[in-house]
Amino acid sequence: MTAKNTQHQPGDSMAHKIMERIDDENITPVPRWRFSARNGIFWSLWVLSVLVGAVAISAAIFSLANSGFKYYVATHNGFISFIFDTIPYLWILLLTLFIIVALENLKHTKRGYKIPLTLLLLVSILASLFFGFLIYLLGFAPVIDKTAGSLPFHEPVMEHQMKIWTNPEFGLLAGEITSVDPELTSFTLTTFEGEQWEILTDELRLQNEEILSLESEIRIVGVPDGENADTFFACFIFPWTVAGMPGPPHHEKNPRIDCEQGCEIFPDPPRSTKCKDVRPYEFFTKSNKKNVNE
Amino acid sequence: MDSDAHLKDESIAKRALTDKNSFAILVERYEAKLLRYIKRLGVFGQEDAEDVLQNTFINAYRNLNSFDSTLSFSSWIYRIAHNESVSFFRKTRARPQGHYVENNEDILARIKDGADTSSLAEQNLNLKTLSAALAKIDRKYRDVLVLRYFEEHEYKEISDILKIPKSTVGTLLRRGKTALQKQLKKST
Numbered sequence: 001m002t003a004k005n006t007q008h009q010p011g012d013s014m015a016h017k018i019m020e021r022i023d024d025e026n027i028t029p030v031p032r033w034r035f036s037a038r039n040g041i042f043w044s045l046w047v048l049s050v051l052v053g054a055v056a057i058s059a060a061i062f063s064l065a066n067s068g069f070k071y072y073v074a075t076h077n078g079f080i081s082f083i084f085d086t087i088p089y090l091w092i093l094l095l096t097l098f099i100i101v102a103l104e105n106l107k108h109t110k111r112g113y114k115i116p117l118t119l120l121l122l123v124s125i126l127a128s129l130f131f132g133f134l135i136y137l138l139g140f141a142p143v144i145d146k147t148a149g150s151l152p153f154h155e156p157v158m159e160h161q162m163k164i165w166t167n168p169e170f171g172l173l174a175g176e177i178t179s180v181d182p183e184l185t186s187f188t189l190t191t192f193e194g195e196q197w198e199i200l201t202d203e204l205r206l207q208n209e210e211i212l213s214l215e216s217e218i219r220i221v222g223v224p225d226g227e228n229a230d231t232f233f234a235c236f237i238f239p240w241t242v243a244g245m246p247g248p249p250h251h252e253k254n255p256r257i258d259c260e261q262g263c264e265i266f267p268d269p270p271r272s273t274k275c276k277d278v279r280p281y282e283f284f285t286k287s288n289k290k291n292v293n294e
Numbered sequence: 295m296d297s298d299a300h301l302k303d304e305s306i307a308k309r310a311l312t313d314k315n316s317f318a319i320l321v322e323r324y325e326a327k328l329l330r331y332i333k334r335l336g337v338f339g340q341e342d343a344e345d346v347l348q349n350t351f352i353n354a355y356r357n358l359n360s361f362d363s364t365l366s367f368s369s370w371i372y373r374i375a376h377n378e379s380v381s382f383f384r385k386t387r388a389r390p391q392g393h394y395v396e397n398n399e400d401i402l403a404r405i406k407d408g409a410d411t412s413s414l415a416e417q418n419l420n421l422k423t424l425s426a427a428l429a430k431i432d433r434k435y436r437d438v439l440v441l442r443y444f445e446e447h448e449y450k451e452i453s454d455i456l457k458i459p460k461s462t463v464g465t466l467l468r469r470g471k472t473a474l475q476k477q478l479k480k481s482t
Binding site for chain 1 (some may be wrong): 311
């Protein structure tokens with residue numbers, strides 16, 4: 001049957017009805033560029049979803065890298081409570097959501113439906129992981145985490161760490177060394193919340209001195225002085241470093257401490273009983289001994 | 295002239311973009327089988343089925359520029375017919391009333407031959423029971439069963455019509471036959 005002959009078909013034939021309707025309603029084929037544009041939009045939305053997933057991954061890496069795993073024996077009641085406190089819930093939720101969006105967009109592309117779901121999932125996740133690591137390595141993760149702090153249910157990881165380490169009743173302090181006693185018997189620590197503490201160094205060891213000389217910001221595990229408010233016995237000190245910051249890590253020598261001539265003020269006598277009561281005493285003492293012997 | 299009779303659907307579709315009357319050839323080629331397919335999906339009434347069929351052809355003409363030459367024209371227009379049927383059910387909130395299963399023993403034979411389990415093959419399967427059982431199983435299984443055993447499409451074509459991966463077609467067919475078998479057992 002040729003196109004010409006359909007004009008002579010009975011008026012109620014389907015072909016006749018269709019051609020009549022096409023003429024009456026002025027139906028014309030939609031231009032090709034609209035379909036190409038639609039396909040392009042879905043691909044772009046897939047890319048966008050993968051990038052949002054990458055942002056979530058970079059923030060999750062930042063969150064985990066700064067979770068304070070090395071010190072969890074001091075900051076938490078156990079490993080399980082540390083894990084529950086550390087899991088980056090927001091970023092996992094965001095990643096899951098945007099992977100689903102990515103998959104939906106990919107399925108709507110011209111040929112996306114032919115690809116098995118597991119392969120689509122794998123490609124989307126791998127792409128997010130790759131770009132996520134890249135964003136983290138380039139140092140953008142801290143900004144992302146801080147920006148997400150404006151969300152009502154999310155606390156940026158560094159703010160969370162600052163809260164954990166500003167807990168003198170629990171034996172934890174962190175902040176900046178703002179002044180140092182010339183004989184290094186004590187120094188002043190200004191916490192991130194602006195409180196000032198006098199930190200007594202009697203219980204510190206030689207390896208802690210290195211930290212004091214190199215770092216301006218530190219974290220302290222110790223014991224508050226029950227007799228004097230705002231006084232704290234430091235049992236262990238650690239640097240306050242932030243992983244994932246842009247640029248190479250650097251140690252700026254603390255200008256307030258000068259141990260060029262040797263710092264024999266930290267001999268290694270037996271400790272008093274003060275620090276023996278500090279919860280993770282055994283753990284950190286073993287760690288320190290291991291560092292010294294290496 | 296019968297020269298057009300030897301032309302492939304894909305060539306006619308391409309020509310219809312500049313000569314709309316060529317589209318009528320495709321309508322004539324596909325109207326009977328698409329009408330049967332639409333009824334098998336559950337658009338039971340003749341008038342409703344013809345409305346869905348008309349919309350199928352109109353949409354096919356409108357979207358002619360989206361026809362992907364890596365597909366067969368048959369798969370492409372079946373996909374449009376499938377989508378129009380689904381839209382019909384959504385708009386009318388109708389449930390499939392039963393499925394048009396004409397008196398064709400070949401269909402029964404294909405289903406029995408394709409059965410993984412002997413119980414389906416051994417059942418005293420009749421067309422009325424089959425139609426009732428099809429109405430009760432999940433749509434996603436019904437769609438692949440109809441395309442495979444009633445419309446005799448290959449896995450690749452079913453994949454293109456329903457826009458699902460080829461591997462999923464196999465999975466749905468297996469599960470569909472199991473679901474159909476359960477329904478048939480209930481009815482005996």
